[in-house]
Amino acid sequence: MWPPKGFGVGILAKNDVESALTLRVQFLFFDGCPHAGAAQAALECALQSCGLQTDHYDLVNILDPATPESLVSWGSPTILVNGNDVSGHVQGDGVRCRLYDTSDQVPSVETIAAAIRNGLLV
Numbered sequence: 006m007w008p009p010k011g012f013g014v015g016i017l018a019k020n021d022v023e024s025a026l027t028l029r030v031q032f033l034f035f036d037g038c039p040h041a042g043a044a045q046a047a048l049e050c051a052l053q054s055c056g057l058q059t060d061h062y063d064l065v066n067i068l069d070p071a072t073p074e075s076l077v078s079w080g081s082p083t084i085l086v087n088g089n090d091v092s093g094h095v096q097g098d099g100v101r102c103r104l105y106d107t108s109d110q111v112p113s114v115e116t117i118a119a120a121i122r123n124g125l126l127v
Contacts, residue, residue: 031076051118080097091112
């Protein structure tokens with residue numbers, strides 16, 4: 006059935022199904038992070054602008070004991086596309102709040118969308 010669950014309509018064509026299905030987007034956060042809500046909203050807008058469903062990402066609470074250690078030290082909020090930070094930063098050294106060099110201190114929709122589009126090309 007077209008489109009498959011979790012796959013949007015728009016920029017992507019049917020031959021892009023494999024790329025979209027292998028695209029891994031992760032939203033890393035912890036409860037109480039003051040910027041998580043704005044970053045999550047920007048992520049959902051970026052997904053929509055790329056023709057993907059707004060729920061096409063994994064929600065990862067970095068304080069959950071089940072979270073892999075490799076994700077814990079990224080900080081909150083962090084958006085990873087295929088394991089890479091959307092803003093190009095490297096992994097931090099512990100749980101912390103992240104601030105971005107933008108007016109609202111979260112990655113812009115354009116930055117996130119560009120990372121998603123690049124992730125679809127891989």
